[in-house]
Amino acid sequence: MAIIVQKYGGSSVADAEKIQNVADRLVRAKEQGNSVVAVVSAMGKTTDGLIELANQVSTRPNRREMDSLLSTGEIVTATLLTMALRSARHRAISLTGAQAGIKTDASFNRARITDISPKRINEELERGRIVIVAGFQGITEAMDVTTLGRGGSDTTAVGLAIALGADRCEIYTDVEGVYTADPRIVPEARKLEGIDYEEMLESASVGAKVMHSRAVELGWVYNMPILVASSFSDNAGTLIHGGASMEIRNKVSGIAHDPNIAKITVVGVPDQPGIASSIFEPLANAGVSVDSIVQNASVNRITDLTFTIASNDVDNTMQIIKPVAESIGAKECVSDSTLGKVSVIGAGMQTGPGYASRMFRALSDEEINVELISTSEIRITCIIDEEKVPQAVRALHKAFELEAE
Amino acid sequence: MAIIVQKYGGSSVADAEKIQNVADRLVRAKEQGNSVVAVVSAMGKTTDGLIELANQVSTRPNRREMDSLLSTGEIVTATLLTMALRSARHRAISLTGAQAGIKTDASFNRARITDISPKRINEELERGRIVIVAGFQGITEAMDVTTLGRGGSDTTAVGLAIALGADRCEIYTDVEGVYTADPRIVPEARKLEGIDYEEMLESASVGAKVMHSRAVELGWVYNMPILVASSFSDNAGTLIHGGASMEIRNKVSGIAHDPNIAKITVVGVPDQPGIASSIFEPLANAGVSVDSIVQNASVNRITDLTFTIASNDVDNTMQIIKPVAESIGAKECVSDSTLGKVSVIGAGMQTGPGYASRMFRALSDEEINVELISTSEIRITCIIDEEKVPQAVRALHKAFELEAE
Numbered sequence: 172m173a174i175i176v177q178k179y180g181g182s183s184v185a186d187a188e189k190i191q192n193v194a195d196r197l198v199r200a201k202e203q204g205n206s207v208v209a210v211v212s213a214m215g216k217t218t219d220g221l222i223e224l225a226n227q228v229s230t231r232p233n234r235r236e237m238d239s240l241l242s243t244g245e246i247v248t249a250t251l252l253t254m255a256l257r258s259a260r261h262r263a264i265s266l267t268g269a270q271a272g273i274k275t276d277a278s279f280n281r282a283r284i285t286d287i288s289p290k291r292i293n294e295e296l297e298r299g300r301i302v303i304v305a306g307f308q309g310i311t312e313a314m315d316v317t318t319l320g321r322g323g324s325d326t327t328a329v330g331l332a333i334a335l336g337a338d339r340c341e342i343y344t345d346v347e348g349v350y351t352a353d354p355r356i357v358p359e360a361r362k363l364e365g366i367d368y369e370e371m372l373e374s375a376s377v378g379a380k381v382m383h384s385r386a387v388e389l390g391w392v393y394n395m396p397i398l399v400a401s402s403f404s405d406n407a408g409t410l411i412h413g414g415a416s417m418e419i420r421n422k423v424s425g426i427a428h429d430p431n432i433a434k435i436t437v438v439g440v441p442d443q444p445g446i447a448s449s450i451f452e453p454l455a456n457a458g459v460s461v462d463s464i465v466q467n468a469s470v471n472r473i474t475d476l477t478f479t480i481a482s483n484d485v486d487n488t489m490q491i492i493k494p495v496a497e498s499i500g501a502k503e504c505v506s507d508s509t510l511g512k513v514s515v516i517g518a519g520m521q522t523g524p525g526y527a528s529r530m531f532r533a534l535s536d537e538e539i540n541v542e543l544i545s546t547s548e549i550r551i552t553c554i555i556d557e558e559k560v561p562q563a564v565r566a567l568h569k570a571f572e573l574e575a576e
Numbered sequence: 577m578a579i580i581v582q583k584y585g586g587s588s589v590a591d592a593e594k595i596q597n598v599a600d601r602l603v604r605a606k607e608q609g610n611s612v613v614a615v616v617s618a619m620g621k622t623t624d625g626l627i628e629l630a631n632q633v634s635t636r637p638n639r640r641e642m643d644s645l646l647s648t649g650e651i652v653t654a655t656l657l658t659m660a661l662r663s664a665r666h667r668a669i670s671l672t673g674a675q676a677g678i679k680t681d682a683s684f685n686r687a688r689i690t691d692i693s694p695k696r697i698n699e700e701l702e703r704g705r706i707v708i709v710a711g712f713q714g715i716t717e718a719m720d721v722t723t724l725g726r727g728g729s730d731t732t733a734v735g736l737a738i739a740l741g742a743d744r745c746e747i748y749t750d751v752e753g754v755y756t757a758d759p760r761i762v763p764e765a766r767k768l769e770g771i772d773y774e775e776m777l778e779s780a781s782v783g784a785k786v787m788h789s790r791a792v793e794l795g796w797v798y799n800m801p802i803l804v805a806s807s808f809s810d811n812a813g814t815l816i817h818g819g820a821s822m823e824i825r826n827k828v829s830g831i832a833h834d835p836n837i838a839k840i841t842v843v844g845v846p847d848q849p850g851i852a853s854s855i856f857e858p859l860a861n862a863g864v865s866v867d868s869i870v871q872n873a874s875v876n877r878i879t880d881l882t883f884t885i886a887s888n889d890v891d892n893t894m895q896i897i898k899p900v901a902e903s904i905g906a907k908e909c910v911s912d913s914t915l916g917k918v919s920v921i922g923a924g925m926q927t928g929p930g931y932a933s934r935m936f937r938a939l940s941d942e943e944i945n946v947e948l949i950s951t952s953e954i955r956i957t958c959i960i961d962e963e964k965v966p967q968a969v970r971a972l973h974k975a976f977e978l979e980a981e
């Protein structure tokens with residue numbers, strides 16, 4: 172019997188009716204002859220509610236306690252979904268992350284899975300039960316509860332699919348799949364039938380928030396096919412898979428964007444070895460993800476260092492960076508939170524002909540100024556004025572003829 | 577260093593401010609030189625909210641799932657209280673029932689503690705931490721989460737106090753202690769300085785709902801002193817202890833009452849051996865607690881069997897009892913939910929002079945009709961009209977001169 176792992180996000184289990192809908196979907200998957208494991212997130216805004224409670228008792232809630240607190244949200248969903256199944260006379264059981272054998276390291280709030288012991292899950296599957304696992308959480312060797320970071324239920328699902336030798340991992344969410352661009356901005360955007368791990372990863376990390384990028388990475392490493400589809404329809408989703416054939420490569424697969432980008436410039440930095448790490452190490456330790464980094468040409472051994480981050484990290488970053496800048500003798504730090512980014516994603520971009528120039532032409536035709544550029548093997552990203560992001564996405568979608576199959 | 581176990585009920589941790597208040601109390605206990613363990617219940621009406629959710633997805637929620645669901649309420653409180661302590665720079669850690677080593681049998685919804693392994697708690701205490709334990713829950717050998725039944729946090733606290741060799745267990749709640757009668761009914765009611773386990777047990781089981789009777793039993797067996805006091809004041813509470821001296825025995829300690837009693841009569845039962853067990857066994861299995869049982873004198877080998885239960889068990893009981901009554905050839909089952917009970921509690925009642933007659937006289941002076949009588953070594957209980965309960969409690973409090981020290 173094939174094992175299928177399905178994951179349902181917070182909006183798919185937001186109330187009793189939606190939980191009932193998920194129960195029906197699981198029964199259908201089971202009746203098609205599969206062994207079914209479901210991973211669930213906390214209901215709707217539950218996690219936000221718990222964080223709000225924590226903030227009422229503490230300005231800086233302890234990380235270990237936070238994980239134990241937040242883990243309850245997914246347990247609630249898992250038990251309710253199981254009750255719904257059992258109430259309709261289907262065999263089912265809920266498991267917490269610990270009970271499901273999900274071992275992690277002790278990095279609270281962003282733990283990494285070290286091992287999955289699927290003994291209990293396998294036993295329950297053999298008893299003919301649908302197994303509902305509370306996502307997003309695991310347990311350390313010392314029996315402390317951890318969470319995998321926000322969106323970590325995707326990682327739980329892909330990890331379980333791998334550990335159980337599942338045929339594939341299905342991520343059900345409130346979108347129908349991965350599109351060539353955000354359909355709310357580009358009405359002609361097309362849903363992709365397939366996308367390879369690397370392209371998906373670039374899409375995810377530049378703002379097409381369909382699924383958690385760590386989960387895609389994990390799928391990539393173990394070559395686990397991941398289907399992204401809607402829990403509210405039966406339409407075919409997008410399959411994230413292990414690389415396309417030669418013919419399909421060298422093609423732009425989509426336009427990603429993120430309107431919430433900030434630029435920080437450390438002005439007048441002495442151009443010495445080790446300066447960059449003295450700035451970026453404390454940020455990494457604080458969990459601030461730094462995107463593009465640009466260093467101006469040095470004049471008299473003095474330079475400016477510019478980098479981009481998510482806008483909601485600005486306050487935290489400035490607090491960390493100011494004393495560092497002072498200690499290394501920099502002149503000042505300035506921030507600009509009014510930026511956004513657009514990216515062209517596609518396998519083999521860097522080696523392909525003229526993608527970058529076509530991108531810049533399309534933007535300049537719209538009189539959109541480019542502040543910063545960064546590239547990877549399969550991505551070209553431009554930092555632009557936040558307000559121009561929708562216009563840029565539409566122009567690029569057209570320039571790369573993505574509306575056509 | 578003395579170990580103290582304190583338990584805080586749902587109303588004592590109902591919001592962020594009250595949690596802060598509990599944190600302050602724990603710090604005070606610690607600063608007095610104690611090793612402090614706190615057991616907490618779910619915040620305010622959290623448990624009711626979770627039950628409501630369960631009822632939305634299932635008419636008969638599965639018991640195992642229910643336990644996993646409800647256990648989250650206490651975990652939330654434990655983590656929030658710990659955050660509050662840490663935020664004020666005090667060392668603290670929260671533990672779930674499983675982490676605290678509370679092992680139970682697999683009777684979901686009303687599990688019994690089989691063993692407590694306090695290794696982790698002792699380690700944390702040695703590190704100078706205040707240990708906050710999520711009450712009401714444990715874990716089976718198969719790693720399934722269980723709950724100890726409603727009010728089970730009291731049992732957690734007493735159990736931990738015993739396992740840790742604590743000096744005493746302190747139960748903090750929204751009342752100031754154990755009174756000679758309910759002060760809302762009898763304004764002259766006195767708070768007792770001390771009461772012995774047996775008297776407390778009778779008080780608890782007849783409706784003075786100050787604490788969970790299983791917890792008192794447990795304290796009694798292991799001779800663990802239990803203090804009941806208010807979390808909202810510093811007034812002295814009531815100490816439940818291991819038996820009074822000779823002089824204090826043979827004295828009425830209080831009047832207990834419960835306005836929610838129902839009487840069930842099985843009419844026309846053939847008077848044969850084994851009939852009673854065929855009626856009461858299925859009730860016991862369904863968790864219905866039967867109080868007094870009265871069998872009328874048999875006429876022509878036909879009798880009536882009357883017993884009392886809590887009013888909210890009536891529907892459940894009638895459903896169970898009707899087919900049984902039919903199968904044994906009884907004529908019919910009738911129920912009356914308009915009853916209540918009043919009890920006179922005191923050590924050595926049965927051997928003492930004239931307690932019963934004084935009780936009946938006091939009730940008849942008020943023209944209160946007694947429907948049923950039951951007694952134990954330290955209790956005399958009368959079942960009366962529900963509406964007459966307050967009047968009866970006042971009359972008995974006066975008749976036994978409880979207003980005087």
